[in-house]
Amino acid sequence: xxxxxxxxxxxxxxxxxxxxxxxxxxxxxxxxxxxxxxxxxxxxxxxxxxxxxxxxxxxxxxxxxxxxxxxxxxxxxxxxxxxxxxxxxxxxxxxxxxxxxxxxxxxxxxxxxxxxxxxxxxxxxxxxxxxxxxxxxxxxxxxxxxxxxxxxxxxxxxxxxxxxxxxxxxxxxxxxxxxxxxxxxxxxxxxxxxxxxxxxxxxxxxxxxxxxxx
Amino acid sequence: xxxxxxxxxxxxxxxxxxxxxxxxxxxxxxxxxxxxxxxxxxxxxxxxxxxxxxxxxxxxxxxxxxxxxxxxxxxxxxxxxxxxxxxxxxxxxxxxxxxxxxxxxxxxxxxxxxxxxxxxxxxxxxxxxxxxxxxxxxxxxxxxxxxxxxxxxx
Numbered sequence: 001x002x003x004x005x006x007x008x009x010x011x012x013x014x015x016x017x018x019x020x021x022x023x024x025x026x027x028x029x030x031x032x033x034x035x036x037x038x039x040x041x042x043x044x045x046x047x048x049x050x051x052x053x054x055x056x057x058x059x060x061x062x063x064x065x066x067x068x069x070x071x072x073x074x075x076x077x078x079x080x081x082x083x084x085x086x087x088x089x090x091x092x093x094x095x096x097x098x099x100x101x102x103x104x105x106x107x108x109x110x111x112x113x114x115x116x117x118x119x120x121x122x123x124x125x126x127x128x129x130x131x132x133x134x135x136x137x138x139x140x141x142x143x144x145x146x147x148x149x150x151x152x153x154x155x156x157x158x159x160x161x162x163x164x165x166x167x168x169x170x171x172x173x174x175x176x177x178x179x180x181x182x183x184x185x186x187x188x189x190x191x192x193x194x195x196x197x198x199x200x201x202x203x204x205x206x207x208x209x210x211x212x213x214x
Numbered sequence: 215x216x217x218x219x220x221x222x223x224x225x226x227x228x229x230x231x232x233x234x235x236x237x238x239x240x241x242x243x244x245x246x247x248x249x250x251x252x253x254x255x256x257x258x259x260x261x262x263x264x265x266x267x268x269x270x271x272x273x274x275x276x277x278x279x280x281x282x283x284x285x286x287x288x289x290x291x292x293x294x295x296x297x298x299x300x301x302x303x304x305x306x307x308x309x310x311x312x313x314x315x316x317x318x319x320x321x322x323x324x325x326x327x328x329x330x331x332x333x334x335x336x337x338x339x340x341x342x343x344x345x346x347x348x349x350x351x352x353x354x355x356x357x358x359x360x361x362x363x364x365x366x367x368x
Contacts, residue, residue, distance in 0.1 A: 085258050086344035097330035098270045098323035098342035104257045106280040112234030113275040115257065181256060 048206020052144055054191060054199035055165075059130060059147075060137045061189040063174035067122075070129035078187055080135060093123035109178030116186070118173040127152040144210035158204035165200045218278055222247070223291025233279035237271075238262045240278045241288060249289035249318050253347070260346030263319035264288045270326035289318035297367060298325050304363035312350035320346050324360050333364050 058064060066075040074083040090096040095103065105121035124130075130143045138146070146152055147161065156164060165171055175193045177186035189196065203209070220227045222245065229244045241247045241264070250273060253261030257272035264273045267284035292298035301324050304310075311317050320343070327334055327342040334342070339357050348356070 085260075088341055088344070090341075096327075096338070096341045098326040099345045100269055102269050102271070103263075103345075104272050104275050106276060108280065110275060110277050110280060112277050113236055113256075115275045117280070 044206050045209045048203050048209040049211060051199040051202035051206065052209065053140060055196065055203055056140045056143055058174070058189040058191060058196050059143060061174070063177055063186070063189055064171075065130050065137060067170075068124040068128055068130040069135065070126065070131050070133050071135065074123050075135065089123050093125060094121075109176070111179040114179055114181030114183075116173070116178050119169040121170070139213065141211040141213045144208075148208045148210060158208050161208070162197070162200050162204050166197050216279070218281070219283075220278075220281060221283065221285040223287055223294070224285075229278070231278060234277050236274050237264070237266075237276045237278050237281060237286070238273035241273065241286075247288055247290055251315055251318055253316065253319070258345075258347075259316070259319075260323060261316045261319040263322040263346065265292075265322060265326065268326075268329070270323050287322075289322060292322060292325055295325065297328050297363075300363040300366045301325050301328065301359070304359040304366065308355050308359040308362060310352055310355040310359050312348075312352050316346065316348045316350075317352075320348065320352075320356055324356070324363070328360065328364055328367065332367055334360060 059068075062075075062078045062080055066077075066080055069075060069089075072089045073087060074089070075081060076083050085099070087095060087099060087101075090100070095101045101121045101123075104115050106115070106117040107119055108117045109115070110117055128146060130138050130146065132138060137143075150156065153161070172193065174189050177188070179185055191199070215230055216233050217228060217230045218240075220229060220240070222241070227245055229240055231240055231244060238250060238252060241250050242252070250264055251261040252274065253259035255274050257275040260272065262272055262274040263270050265271065265287040266273075266276070266281065287295070287298075293302050298321075301321055305317070305321060310320075323343055323346050327338065331338050331342075336357065339360055343353075343356065343360075
């Protein structure tokens with residue numbers, strides 16, 4: 001009777017040991033997988049943020065940011081000075097009657113007179129301003145938040161932003177900005193359009209992350 | 215050189231010019247329509263303003279190759295338009311002109327303004343006419359004439 005009881009106890013203890021070992025092993029495996037997943041996710045976000053910085057370098061180049069002002073006027077030139085001839089934004093970002101963007105800017109660059117042009121030349125809406133009221137570019141994080149905010153960006157999601165950067169004529173114009181009135185070529189954004197699109201794609205694939213700083 | 219068929223003041227005009235030639239020079243030198251003036255040549259003063267498809271356009275910086283089939287109206291033809299007529303009458307009535315050199319551009323911009331905004335405020339006038347310079351400083355009379363023309367149109 002006593003021998004039988006001891007045998008049952010030993011079996012019970014053995015089974016308990018096996019059970020505890022299995023639990024411990026599965027917990028370790030789960031933690032390892034979680035760590036790996038978190039590490040992969042962090043790496044993806046880091047890559048996305050790095051890609052965004054490339055995108056930001058283009059958005060804040062004069063060819064882009066000159067028409068993303070927070071004020072009542074566009075800018076021009078690499079020094080981003082106020083547009084001459086008292087040009088103002090107007091209600092639709094296309095100037096005012098008598099002094100529209102289209103009063104000078106045609107459907108393509110006019111290299112013989114030095115006036116840049118492109119389809120539907122206009123200022124970006126104030127919701128997409130990338131500068132402050134002192135004409136200083138906003139931080140990377142602030143521009144990122146503006147770009148991904150669908151209430152401000154004309155409802156574009158990640159793929160929509162990518163398509164915009166790939167195909168929008170005025171975006172493409174930045175890499176074909178034509179000649180200045182003195183005949184020299186306007187400067188280009190810091191990276192090529194292909195690099196800009198690749199960076200946008202990497203940022204979108206990472207979930208359009210933005211830094212949490214101001 | 216290239217040949218262009220232009221619609222100027224409702225008439226078809228053919229010119230054979232370099233594609234990069236600004237519209238202003240086509241009007242003045244090829245078509246001998248000298249009512250439109252050369253002021254600065256860089257779209258800063260507005261003296262060369264004409265209408266292209268209804269938009270007040272600085273003809274000194276727009277190459278003729280970019281005009282296409284859009285109709286052009288110059289100071290010589292604006293009087294055929296009811297708003298243009300009202301503006302020209304108001305200009306005479308208010309005795310706006312001093313030396314007159316900038317006035318064809320002023321009138322073309324004023325017509326564009328009144329077509330879009332028949333009852334302009336002072337701010338509307340300052341914004342729309344802000345790119346048309348007048349070295350005789352006839353700005354006060356220009357403003358009066360624009361308001362007067364707006365009233366005549368009603």
